[in-house]
Amino acid sequence: MLARHPPVVPPAPADTATQRVYDGIYGAIVEHRLPPGTRLREQELAEGFGVSRTVVRQALQRLAADQVIALEHNKGATVPQPDRAQAAQVFEARQVIEGDIARRLAGQLSAAQVASLRALVAAEQAAQARADKAAAVRLSGQFHRELAVLAGNPLFVRWIDELLPLTSLLILQYQRGGHPGCVTHRHDELIEALASGSPARAAAEMRKHLQELARSLREGPARPVAPLRDVFAAYREPTHPIP
Incomplete structure (x- = not known):
């Protein structure tokens, strides 16, 4: 499954939200729904998942620590473009x-x-x-x-x-x-x-x-990027307002 290293103790709600964002981005990359070079803007992700930008920032930091995404100071987060x-x-x-x-x-x-x-x-x-x-x-x-x-x-x-x-x-x-x-x-x-x-x-x-x-790898055509809000619509929890 895409969830990685689940904690033994049930997480607090904030941790659950962070894990949901983490798993959603990780899964979207693995499933080819986020092409290389896609900008991962905090506000778009917050709207897409229905969470605060703080939760998104925490998830992005974890993804960067696990080398799943690239996170640069003053440039933000992007999906890597491996050469x-x-x-x-x-x-x-x-x-x-x-x-x-x-x-x-x-x-x-x-x-x-x-x-x-x-x-x-x-x-x-x-x-x-x-x-x-x-x-x-x-x-x-x-x-x-x-x-x-x-x-x-x-x-x-x-x-x-x-x-x-x-x-x-x-x-x-x-x-x-x-x-x-x-x-x-x-x-x-x-x-x-x-x-x-x-x-x-x-x-x-x-x-x-x-x-x-x-x-099998050859240079391929660029893939269009869907709005992040659409990519992560399935992860949104409409019963919880965006903080």
Whole structure:
């Protein structure tokens, strides 16, 4: 899921609002609803989420600390615009981390865990079939994140959480039109490799999958940016007036 590192103790209302804004922006980036370079203006976000600018500012600071957005003094917040050099770094890091995750999981997954992964891939394929790109991208990221969770190392999950938004931005900025962000049949093949019990095969299949995704990146046309109030309309709580 997109919510990250949920607290053990139920948060106070202000924290809940901040988390809602955090999750909304994080999810919009991962789901390709916020193109690279989009200005994240506090007032627009406050109106979009139905919260105060203070809550928005807190969420933006957390997102910047997690390297999901860029936040500069006197310039405000923007969705990052990763370049080709960063693309190489992102996919190199993912191959190292996720290759090791696949190696560790090979032959170690229970039948229930394999079934859960297959259900995620089936949901992703269904989203692609109905041309719901946002859902397909979200489910693809969820699949990769779930593998990190199953590996049992919280640092793996944290690293994947930081790399997924960058990957989505790279796909949005450089991938050819009509090419699926993450090819679902590769996910099927990866599950087969994990179930085979061969660490070498599982790691090689993961690296192959990520290399294919990296090779699909090309310079693409600029995407139009919708008003932030429209992008985050689903997160607004109309029963609570904007402070």
